[in-house]
Structure formats: structure tokens, C-alpha cells
Amino acid sequence: MTWLWAIIVGLVLGLIAKAVIPGKQQIPLWLTIIFGMLGAAAGNWVASGIGVADTKGIDWIRHLLQLAGAVVIVAIGDRLWVAMRGRGKGTT
Structure with a gap:
């Protein structure tokens, strides 16, 4: 059940982060969830600190x-995703 909540929180935080960041993000939904989960973990770590x-x-x-x-992880992850996808398309 803990993983289910982590996925739900990751989805919600990732979607809110995508809505807050200006412009269109090109990361897929599964990566948005992962980045949202990482953002939640980072926020918990800072809060504990x-x-x-x-x-x-x-x-x-x-x-x-x-x-x-x-927000930070989705923004950085989106830029990395675009850079990796752009590089892969140009080489073929």
C-alpha cells in the first residue's frame, strides 16, 4: 500500500509541477510520476533536515x-529528456 501512495503522490506532485513550470514539458506521464516521487522524497529529506x-x-x-x-526535478528532468531525445533523433 505504501508504493501505491507513493505513485499517487508522485502523479499529483508531478502534474502540479508541470502546470507550474512555464511552457510545454515533453516528458511522458511515467517519467512525470517518477520525478514527482523523487521530488517528494527530496522535500521530505529537506524537511527532516x-x-x-x-x-x-x-x-x-x-x-x-x-x-x-x-518542480525542480521535473524542470531539470524535462531539459535532460529533450536533450537526450533530440540527440538521438539527429543521429539516425
């Missing part, structure tokens, strides 16, 4: 850090 991982009530700061992580 600054001591806001577990608070009373809703962990708004942790959730914002997760979203920020997803």
Missing part, C-alpha cells in the same frame, strides 16, 4: 518543500 518533517496538524511546510522539489 530543517526539523519540520513532523508537526501537529497538517505539515504545510513539508508539502510545499515536496512540491518545490518536484
Whole structure:
């Protein structure tokens, strides 16, 4: 069940990140989910590092850090995806 929640959170964060980033992202949905999951993990890591991982009530700061992580990872991942796909198309 933990993996199911990780996939759902990755999907939601990845899609929100794609909506926040200006322009059209060219990464496929499966990569959006993976990048969203990585962003959530990065946000949790930062939240633990600054001591806001577990608070009373809703962990708004942790959730914002997760979203920020997803935005950064989706933006970087999209640029890498475009660079790799563009290079592969030009060589054939």
C-alpha cells in the first residue's frame, strides 16, 4: 500500500509541477510520476533536515518543500529528456 501512495503522490506532485513550470514539458506521464516521487522524497529529506518533517496538524511546510522539489526535478528532468531525445533523433 505504501508504493501505491507513493505513485499517487508522485502523479499529483508531478502534474502540479508541470502546470507550474512555464511552457510545454515533453516528458511522458511515467517519467512525470517518477520525478514527482523523487521530488517528494527530496522535500521530505529537506524537511527532516530543517526539523519540520513532523508537526501537529497538517505539515504545510513539508508539502510545499515536496512540491518545490518536484518542480525542480521535473524542470531539470524535462531539459535532460529533450536533450537526450533530440540527440538521438539527429543521429539516425
